[in-house]
Amino acid sequence: MQRAAQRDDSAQPSQRAKRLRRALVCAAAVPAVLITAACSSDSGDSKAESGAGSTQSAGGGSTPPSASASPTVEAAAYGKLPDACAVLSKKSLEDLVPKGVKSAKKGSSDDPSSRGSCSWNSLDNNGVKGSQFRWLTVSLLRFDSDAARGSGADQAHAYFTRQAKDVQSVDGAKNTKVVPLSDTGAEATAVRYDLKKKEGLFKQQTVVARVENVVVTLDYNGAGLAGEKTPDAEDLTKAAQKALKEVVASVSAANGAGGAASSPSGSSEPSEPSKSASPSKSPSKAASKAPSASASSSAPPSRSAA
The missing domain is CATH 1.20.5 (Single alpha-helices involved in coiled-coils or other helix-helix interfaces)
Incomplete structure (x- = not known):
């Protein structure tokens, strides 16, 4: 034990x-x-973090993010303007300014491809029986497409709208009437009114039209001086509308059947009209200066776009 x-x-x-x-x-x-x-856990986290930081491609490389497309605008349809003093035929001028066919006065312009104007005046002097006075001005303004300002057509539409509105607010205008026009460019308006001056009663017609990226403004007035009968406003308006259609057709013809693109989309350099949608001189103020009989030998103030 x-x-x-x-x-x-x-x-x-x-x-x-x-x-x-x-x-x-x-x-x-x-x-x-x-x-x-712990090592296995760290390895998984590392792979997860690596996957979150970049998109893996099938070949093992990273796929960079796609770059956003640069903004573009529709190219301007018309790239030039006709000579403003040649947009009306001799026959048309004989009807509008019978005694002033050869009185054409071209407005100054720093860029004829973007703006231009021409004016005529006519005095049919009948001595003691009085005289018939006529004054005609055609102004052309073209807008280029620009990525910052938009397409030439949109800029022209905005200017057309302002122009038609400004004409209705001329100082001293009476009996103003606005008439939308059809079959003349993309859009068109006629504004007519009476303007009383010391020389007599002037019948003023201003017709404005937009065709593609170009705005056409035609001023036409008449007066019976020294006792001569005042011209009929309706007749003057019809004559101005007919002349406006001819000017619009001349602008289209100068650019060919379909118009000529002025520059690639979104890359055009703005012309002077694109920098300022309206001319330096207010058209409504210029129109209020009806010419006097004493100044009939020279061209009266015009609503030049230049």
């Missing part, structure tokens, strides 16, 4: 040593598992 007890006592240290070694081995194995798991 004593020997068995001693054997048991001697075996206990050996068993305790074995159990201690087994515990140490297990304890050492735990950090290795944790480290392996």
